[in-house]
Amino acid sequence: MRLVVIISILSMSLLSCQQAIFRDARKVDAELDSYRLRDAGQSVTSVEACWKKDSLLVQLIDSVLVRSNDIKIGFLNLAMSRAQYTFDRGAMKPTVAGVVQPSLRRFSKYSMDGVGNFDTQFSPNISKDQIIPEHLPDYMIGLQSSWEVDLWGKLSKRKRASALRYLATEAGQQWYITSLVSEVAGMYGQLVALDQELDILKTNIAIQNSALSLVKIQKEAGVVNESAVQQLEAQWLNSRAQEGLVLQQITELENQLRYWLNSPNKKIVRSQYPFNCSLDSTMYAQIQIDQLERRPDIRQAKLELEAQLLNKESAELALKPSLVLSGMLGVQGFRPEYLFQLPSTMAYQLIGGLTTPWLNRSALYSNINRENARWKSLDLAYQNALLKGFLEWDTQVKSLAYLQRMDQLKEREVMLTKGAIATVGTLFTTAKANYLEVLTAQQNALRSELELLEISRKRWIHAIQLYRVLGGGW
Secondary structure, eight states: OHHHHHHHHHHHHHHHHHHHHHHHHHHHHHHHHHHHHHHHHOOOHHHHTTTTOOOOHHHHHHHHHHHHHHHHHHHHHHHHHHHHHHHHTTTSOEEEEEEEEEEEOOOTTSSSSHHHHHHHHTOSSOOOOOOOOSSEEEEEEEEEEEEEEOOOHHHHHHHHHHHHHHHHHHHHHHHHHHHHHHHHHHHHHHHHHHHHHHHHHHHHHHHHHHHHHHHHHHHTTTOHHHHHHHHHHHHHHHHHHHEEEEEEEEHHHHHHHHHHOOOOOOOOOOOOOOOOOOOOGGTTTOOOGGGGGSSHHHHHHHHHHHHHHHHHHHHHHSSSEEEEEEEEEEEEEEEEEGGTTTTEEEEEEEEEEEOOOOSHHHHHHHHHHHHHHHHHHHHHHHHHHHHHHHHHHHHHHHHHHHHHHEEEEEHHHHHHHHHHHHHHHHHTTTSSSSSSHHHHHHHHHHHHHHHHHHHHHHHHHHHHHHHHHHTOOO
């Protein structure tokens, strides 16, 4: 029966502790949420719309965000930052510890305690049970508490600084996710472009091979010389070499994606069709630099600066006096059977101390100087983040405008060079054009097609970067 009662008491104690932990966790969440700025997010829906239509890309990004070890490390860092806030939050509250303290001591016969205790044994004012033995046991069961009163706001500043650092870590994690999404989307776009480049090379290799076969026939007929055969064959070999280079680039990009997927043999499935991410750059030409403050990396730099300012002020307040209250409450006796003879065995102690640093203040001043230098450093880092964000936005918007004009011109060029190949091919078969014209037409067509593909790839990359520059999100 006694065992059942003990187990019931322990179970109720554990349940109450768990409920207290959950309540405290909810309270921490509420406090951290109170430090957040409202409407801190920024919509980039119009930027995402042009590339989120590809379901294979969306699936790839989702898989990376779930499987990436770097993402998991970031969330663990976030958990550590949250734990640090909980620790700094608890520093403002009294600490209470349970104490079970048995001890044994013997006083010297030539000391005040020894002589006094010996004489007490003969006093008529004490009972037999109160006689102090020579070997004196002492049993103490109770609670000890200590509390530093936050006279100057030093502890509250540390708590707020810790909360801001947590939010900075959270913003840093958001920025890493945004950067990773843009990296994955950019690599996916490059892979699609390389697939298309491979198709263009294979088509041109087939065309060049046909032209080379025709030139060889014409050489045997005495229409052209060996030079024509050698130049066309050299062009054909050059195209085949480019094909190997493209395959190498595809392997590198796929392996980088496999690293993020944490799967060395994962097949990178992607669209086989050309993509188009045509954005009107004028939509983003009116963004001001203060709007860029909502970017996670800039928000992180600002939060770290605000947290460091509070740390600097807290370090300066360490020079002021500190008030610490401590106490003890419990039962005490020199025999276990006496412990619960209340109220006779009740014992307590209250202590209050006001301390101020006087000598050897150099450590405090050095800490102040260190925190002040770090604050100045973070202030410069925040200015750099703002300037970098503005220049990145300016680069992406202007580049999109330039590439849009280039794309229109290059499409016209590709159409003309393809027509030239057909025209020269017909003339060559009727001996009205020489091999140099065929060679030149093929080279121009291949070059213009690859340049148009490169422009398309750059437009994709700049659209992805604009998503990142504007703050992203997933």
